Amino acid sequence: MTDSLNTADGALPAAPNSGARAQPFTIAGTVIDPGASATIAIPVSNTATGLPASLYVRVLHGARPGPCIFVSAAIHGDEIIGTAVIQRLLAKLDAASMAGTVLFLPVVNIFGFQAHSRYLPDRRDLNRSFPGSARGSLAAQLAAKFLKEVICHCTLGIDIHSAAVHRYNLPQIRIAPDNENLRELAMLFGAHAVIESPLRPGSLRDIARGEGVDMLLMEAGEALRFDELSVRCGVNGVLNVMAHLKMIQPHPEATQVTIPARSRRAIWVRAPRGGLCMLQQKSGDAVKKGEVIGRVAGIFGDDAQEFRAPIDGIIIGHAVLPVVNQGDALVHIAEVMRFGDVEERVDQITEALLNDRLLDEDELI
Numbered sequence: 173m174t175d176s177l178n179t180a181d182g183a184l185p186a187a188p189n190s191g192a193r194a195q196p197f198t199i200a201g202t203v204i205d206p207g208a209s210a211t212i213a214i215p216v217s218n219t220a221t222g223l224p225a226s227l228y229v230r231v232l233h234g235a236r237p238g239p240c241i242f243v244s245a246a247i248h249g250d251e252i253i254g255t256a257v258i259q260r261l262l263a264k265l266d267a268a269s270m271a272g273t274v275l276f277l278p279v280v281n282i283f284g285f286q287a288h289s290r291y292l293p294d295r296r297d298l299n300r301s302f303p304g305s306a307r308g309s310l311a312a313q314l315a316a317k318f319l320k321e322v323i324c325h326c327t328l329g330i331d332i333h334s335a336a337v338h339r340y341n342l343p344q345i346r347i348a349p350d351n352e353n354l355r356e357l358a359m360l361f362g363a364h365a366v367i368e369s370p371l372r373p374g375s376l377r378d379i380a381r382g383e384g385v386d387m388l389l390m391e392a393g394e395a396l397r398f399d400e401l402s403v404r405c406g407v408n409g410v411l412n413v414m415a416h417l418k419m420i421q422p423h424p425e426a427t428q429v430t431i432p433a434r435s436r437r438a439i440w441v442r443a444p445r446g447g448l449c450m451l452q453q454k455s456g457d458a459v460k461k462g463e464v465i466g467r468v469a470g471i472f473g474d475d476a477q478e479f480r481a482p483i484d485g486i487i488i489g490h491a492v493l494p495v496v497n498q499g500d501a502l503v504h505i506a507e508v509m510r511f512g513d514v515e516e517r518v519d520q521i522t523e524a525l526l527n528d529r530l531l532d533e534d535e536l537i
């Protein structure tokens with residue numbers, strides 16, 4: 173596996189395949205010349221004010237032919253980490269030196285985003301509303317437009333989520349099971365963990381598969397928050413995938429860092445009682461079956477009940493709000509294929525991401 177996490181000090185050169193020039197790219201009735209970028213507003217519906225609401229896409233159409241992919245964020249309106257990832261990518265990428273086309277959607281759920289909410293004003297979950305319908309609910313209208321104008325142009329999508337509110341996710345890629353192409357992309361993305369999980373009906377991943385579009389779902393960080401590790405992981409991962417697809421040159425000092433944690437099964441550990449939770453382990457820590465992960469006590473600190481890891485694994489998500497009800501999901505543990513050195517590998521990925529100067533905000537590609 174080639175990865176690109178090492179320190180770099182130069183700008184990336186242009187994409188490798190030269191010669192042929194791309195054809196103009198048409199999206200939602202707008203034509204974009206090769207080597208140009210454009211911001212497109214795709215009309216979706218009206219807001220409650222009666223004013224138009226649109227889905228905004230920044231298109232980077234490379235000078236040379238190549239695949240068309242999309243990178244989307246905030247399908248759940250409060251999961252904004254991908255918005256930060258896209259902002260940083262847009263500052264680094266230049267269509268003139270690229271091959272192929274990228275459609276960037278920093279905020280898909282425009283309605284929930286404004287309300288700091290996962291959902292739409294009609295209380296639907298956009299990620300359960302595909303394929304949608306032009307005559308359906310607001311969520312259905314948005315899903316239908318996203319499918320028709322974005323997904324159907326592409327062969328690959330990278331959809332970026334964070335944990336739900338008051339939770340944190342270790343950066344991880346989720347993919348459909350038993351898809352060798354996706355597995356390869358997920359591994360070279362370079363996130364801390366790769367989880368193969370079944371597709372939920374009505375989800376973007378589910379509908380994309382029906383259209384023959386491969387999907388990488390990234391989960392990282394916390395809702396309504398930015399954190400540097402998650403942003404860097406997303407930026408690095410998208411660049412790694414683009415380099416693999418020969419849309420840009422690989423990282424000049426690309427090197428193999430390590431193999432991410434791999435899992436096909438993850439289990440939530442829940443609060444044994446209501447009260448205040450003190451976690452002794454956090455995301456990225458390896459835990460052995462039976463090991464104490466935390467305790468929940470009453471408001472006087474009395475009657476503390478410990479809770480333990482039900483399996484050997486790595487923690488891929490944890491609650492950050494200590495006030496818990498009995499049964500609240502507190503710690504998400506993934507059973508991994510190579511347990512022995514998993515924590516060291518995860519730490520190496522963190523260190524490489526945080527030290528990679530190419531991922532800095534002001535470093536150009």
Ligand SMILES: [Zn+2]
Pocket residue numbers: 248251333334
């Ligand atoms: Zn989400």
